[in-house]
Amino acid sequence: ENLTLNSIIMSESWVNVAAGSDFPIQNLPYGVFKTNGQPARCGVAIGDHVLDLAAVADAGLFNDCSALNGGACFKEGALNTFMAMGRPAWSQARERITALLSKDNATIRDNADLKAKALIPQKDATMCMPARIGDYTDFYASKEHATNVGTMFRGKENALMPNWTHLPVGYHGRASSVVLSGTALHRPKGQLKPEDAPPSHGPCRLLDFELEMGFFVGPGNDLGHPITMDTVEDQIFGMVLMNDWSARDIQKWEYVPLGPFGAKNFGTTISPWVVTTDALKAFETERPHQDPTPLPYLKDCNEKQYDINLSVSIAPEGGESHVVCRSNLKYMYWTIRQQLVHHTVTGCNMRPGDLLGTGTISGPTEDSYGSLLELCWKGTKVVKVGDQERKFLKDGDTVHLSGYCDNGSYRIGFGECNGKVLPSV
Amino acid sequence: ENLTLNSIIMSESWVNVAAGSDFPIQNLPYGVFKTNGQPARCGVAIGDHVLDLAAVADAGLFNDCSALNGGACFKEGALNTFMAMGRPAWSQARERITALLSKDNATIRDNADLKAKALIPQKDATMCMPARIGDYTDFYASKEHATNVGTMFRGKENALMPNWTHLPVGYHGRASSVVLSGTALHRPKGQLKPEDAPPSHGPCRLLDFELEMGFFVGPGNDLGHPITMDTVEDQIFGMVLMNDWSARDIQKWEYVPLGPFGAKNFGTTISPWVVTTDALKAFETERPHQDPTPLPYLKDCNEKQYDINLSVSIAPEGGESHVVCRSNLKYMYWTIRQQLVHHTVTGCNMRPGDLLGTGTISGPTEDSYGSLLELCWKGTKVVKVGDQERKFLKDGDTVHLSGYCDNGSYRIGFGECNGKVLPSV
Ligand SMILES: [Ca+2]
Numbered sequence: 001e002n003l004t005l006n007s008i009i010m011s012e013s014w015v016n017v018a019a020g021s022d023f024p025i026q027n028l029p030y031g032v033f034k035t036n037g038q039p040a041r042c043g044v045a046i047g048d049h050v051l052d053l054a055a056v057a058d059a060g061l062f063n064d065c066s067a068l069n070g071g072a073c074f075k076e077g078a079l080n081t082f083m084a085m086g087r088p089a090w091s092q093a094r095e096r097i098t099a100l101l102s103k104d105n106a107t108i109r110d111n112a113d114l115k116a117k118a119l120i121p122q123k124d125a126t127m128c129m130p131a132r133i134g135d136y137t138d139f140y141a142s143k144e145h146a147t148n149v150g151t152m153f154r155g156k157e158n159a160l161m162p163n164w165t166h167l168p169v170g171y172h173g174r175a176s177s178v179v180l181s182g183t184a185l186h187r188p189k190g191q192l193k194p195e196d197a198p199p200s201h202g203p204c205r206l207l208d209f210e211l212e213m214g215f216f217v218g219p220g221n222d223l224g225h226p227i228t229m230d231t232v233e234d235q236i237f238g239m240v241l242m243n244d245w246s247a248r249d250i251q252k253w254e255y256v257p258l259g260p261f262g263a264k265n266f267g268t269t270i271s272p273w274v275v276t277t278d279a280l281k282a283f284e285t286e287r288p289h290q291d292p293t294p295l296p297y298l299k300d301c302n303e304k305q306y307d308i309n310l311s312v313s314i315a316p317e318g319g320e321s322h323v324v325c326r327s328n329l330k331y332m333y334w335t336i337r338q339q340l341v342h343h344t345v346t347g348c349n350m351r352p353g354d355l356l357g358t359g360t361i362s363g364p365t366e367d368s369y370g371s372l373l374e375l376c377w378k379g380t381k382v383v384k385v386g387d388q389e390r391k392f393l394k395d396g397d398t399v400h401l402s403g404y405c406d407n408g409s410y411r412i413g414f415g416e417c418n419g420k421v422l423p424s425v
Numbered sequence: 426e427n428l429t430l431n432s433i434i435m436s437e438s439w440v441n442v443a444a445g446s447d448f449p450i451q452n453l454p455y456g457v458f459k460t461n462g463q464p465a466r467c468g469v470a471i472g473d474h475v476l477d478l479a480a481v482a483d484a485g486l487f488n489d490c491s492a493l494n495g496g497a498c499f500k501e502g503a504l505n506t507f508m509a510m511g512r513p514a515w516s517q518a519r520e521r522i523t524a525l526l527s528k529d530n531a532t533i534r535d536n537a538d539l540k541a542k543a544l545i546p547q548k549d550a551t552m553c554m555p556a557r558i559g560d561y562t563d564f565y566a567s568k569e570h571a572t573n574v575g576t577m578f579r580g581k582e583n584a585l586m587p588n589w590t591h592l593p594v595g596y597h598g599r600a601s602s603v604v605l606s607g608t609a610l611h612r613p614k615g616q617l618k619p620e621d622a623p624p625s626h627g628p629c630r631l632l633d634f635e636l637e638m639g640f641f642v643g644p645g646n647d648l649g650h651p652i653t654m655d656t657v658e659d660q661i662f663g664m665v666l667m668n669d670w671s672a673r674d675i676q677k678w679e680y681v682p683l684g685p686f687g688a689k690n691f692g693t694t695i696s697p698w699v700v701t702t703d704a705l706k707a708f709e710t711e712r713p714h715q716d717p718t719p720l721p722y723l724k725d726c727n728e729k730q731y732d733i734n735l736s737v738s739i740a741p742e743g744g745e746s747h748v749v750c751r752s753n754l755k756y757m758y759w760t761i762r763q764q765l766v767h768h769t770v771t772g773c774n775m776r777p778g779d780l781l782g783t784g785t786i787s788g789p790t791e792d793s794y795g796s797l798l799e800l801c802w803k804g805t806k807v808v809k810v811g812d813q814e815r816k817f818l819k820d821g822d823t824v825h826l827s828g829y830c831d832n833g834s835y836r837i838g839f840g841e842c843n844g845k846v847l848p849s850v
């Protein structure tokens with residue numbers, strides 16, 4: 001059966017997929033979309049199209065998928081129910097959708113009516129938030145990022161706090177302001193504290209991006225009953241690109257002793273297509289060595305992290321986009337499995353569709369740093385954006401994140417994650 | 426019209442209300458409840474009874490309340506829709522419910538059928554969460570509490586951080602683990618760091634309560650468009666008691682530099698009845714003087730805080746409850762209005778039903794400190810619980826919060842807010 005599945009996965013689709021597309025048949029990321037006059041529902045990206053899973057369910061093509069209950073979950077305007085159903089449902093759905101889209105499968109391909117209903121050009125679809133996010137948490141799990149920030153603020157000797165190598169440091173974020181790619185955000189106002197003057201209220205001057213990835217929780221756990229390392233694999237549904245916009249000047253003044261607050265809660269941008277852990281499985285690579293060895297509850301026998309090429313580009317108002325950093329998820333010290341397990345160690349309950357952010361993903365080289373704070377090294381150097389220069393973001397700038405995996409035989413991507421900076425209100 | 430409303434409010438109800446009840450006709454807190462075989466719906470507490478607002482709406486008694494749309498919102502299993510409708514709906518509902526429950530009003534009183542349907546003994550009702558909480562935030566706004574904690578950890582000179590008198594310090598909390606009074610919680614496990622040894626994983630040894638109040642947001646605001654001081658009054662629906670359970674040993678090791686995380690996310694207990702700002706209006710008193718004068722966006726022309734008597738009791742397993750502290754909301758330095766305005770200053774959007782916690786409410790005297798950490802002064806003294814002694818909480822302890830207002834002519838209370846500590850899993 002594995003052989004069959006593999007040969008199906010490696011086959012091509014009857015839907016045209018351009019070379020270099022983010023969405024070949026090996027990807028099949030889930031999202032939520034709307035079309036004219038019809039309510040939001042779930043779909044899968046294939047090439048330049050969306051396969052409408054509500055239409056597929058209506059055609060009875062999930063009727064024999066017992067773990068999927070016929071696919072009614074896809075008629076909802078969010079993926080939460082599907083996420084809650086867990087690995088058996090995810091596997092059945094992926095296997096069936098792969099089959100339906102495979103070159104040799106005539107079911108939709110040769111049914112003109114159904115094809116017209118179920119296969120929708122992405123340009124005719126408006127993407128929606130993939131899930132109702134109950135809670136959003138952000139981590140701080142790249143050793144390079146934490147070391148860079150620590151060095152800037154506390155010097156090289158005290159760069160990493162003593163807890164950092166023992167646990168994935170995280171903090172609770174704001175779920176209400178997680179927005180979809182394409183949402184423009186006003187530059188935040190807040191309290192700024194000049195060195196030698198009292199604080200004032202005004203627009204943030206040090207507006208930054210943070211290159212992150214987010215991951216969605218599957219079934220979740222009951223309050224008081226932690227998720228453990230041996231079951232965590234089945235608790236992670238999939239991943240998106242994430243820009244954790246940050247107001248560095250507001251953050252600096254407000255964050256002691258309880259952490260970042262207004263500096264982060266004005267907006268967090270995610271990409272609309274959730275790339276599943278099933279699709280990412282083929283792109284596992286070694287994670288960084290962990291020294292000291294984590295406590296047993298955090299010990300991960302699977303010493304893998306996904307190899308995901310990431311980049312950030314900035315497009316000034318009316319101008320073209322220019323890459324300002326290239327990084328990779330594989331640099332992350334703490335894995336997303338360890339982050340989720342640690343999050344629940346005290347008994348904290350996860351609900352389907354909860355979003356966890358990896359934290360800023362910085363690599364070892366100066367061009368791989370995942371924030372302007374690091375790229376301009378606290379304002380001591382400039383970052384080239386085409387023929388312009390930046391230290392922090394200007395009004396009118398659009399920040400684009402992108403990500404893809406490539407294992408030599410095929411490539412899967414994450415689609416769009418962008419947001420424009422509007423002036424302060 | 427004001428005169429009429431006042432005289433109605435001062436009148437008594439045809440529903441029997443025992444002397445000293447938390448729920449006289451002047452209170453009318455909203456909650457969500459279930460009875461045998463019927464779905465959750467909204468109600469108002471009156472004496473030992475719940476007035477079933479879905480039944481009142483079904484009887485057509487809100488039909489002429491235009492801002493209430495006939496009261497369909499009360500048939501939902503959460504108060505979010507009602508909270509979203511804002512002050513005009515809240516005022517109409519309060520005026521109508523006050524009238525219906527007033528001694529001289531025969532509408533329900535003399536209609537045996539309707540009365541049997543609409544007036545339910547509280548002992549026959551199971552309370553539910555009053556709202557679906559989208560986001561939960563906790564503040565740190567009692568000067569006494571912040572000074573006590575700061576003195577213990579950083580010495581008297583550095584007790585308050587420089588930002589503390591300029592802004593209400595807050596952090597995002599975990600919405601999924603906000604639970605209703607009566608929910609028992611497992612003692613959390615987590616990383617503990619002894620002074621001279623590496624961290625270990627085990628049950629929290631310094632389990633604490635925090636005496637707080639929570640308040641629910643009304644209509645809310647759009648992302649990027651802050652709530653301002655001149656409209657904030659109409660954004661606060663009402664208040665509950667809140668116990669922000671805290672694991673002090675986990676907190677101490679994990680909280681730098683991004684704030685408390687696992688030490689707080691294993692549970693936060695709230696009381697089921699939401700006492701409205703309309704009911705609390707009669708109990709305004711002076712708030713503490715604010716020096717320095719807050720920045721203009723935080724300047725509150727209404728220099729009031731509610732005068733709410735608060736206490737915490739501990740009942741050891743199988744034993745009676747003993748008061749361990751008495752405090753008052755009036756001691757809070759930052760008002761709840763300032764907290765809400767500051768929360769949105771960067772443009773953070775609030776949704777109806779979002780919950781904000783005041784932070785631990787400590788008063789000026791040693792018996793008014795709102796946490797065991799302060800009451801036992803970091804373990805240097807014992808706290809009497811009847812004939813037992815405590816520094817921190819033991820398994821089997823039940824922590825009760827209570828609160829009431831009394832202005833000499835009447836008393837309104839907040840009902841039950843309790844939770845029992847179960848052993849670690
Ligand atoms: Ca971040």
Ligand SMILES: [Ca+2]
Nearest residue numbers: 635669784785
């Ligand atoms: Ca607290």
Ligand SMILES: [Mg+2]
Nearest residue numbers: 244264267268
């Ligand atoms: Mg953010």
Ligand SMILES: [Mg+2]
Nearest residue numbers: 669689692693
């Ligand atoms: Mg808590």
Ligand code: NI
Nearest residue numbers: 223224225611
């Ligand atoms: Ni349990």
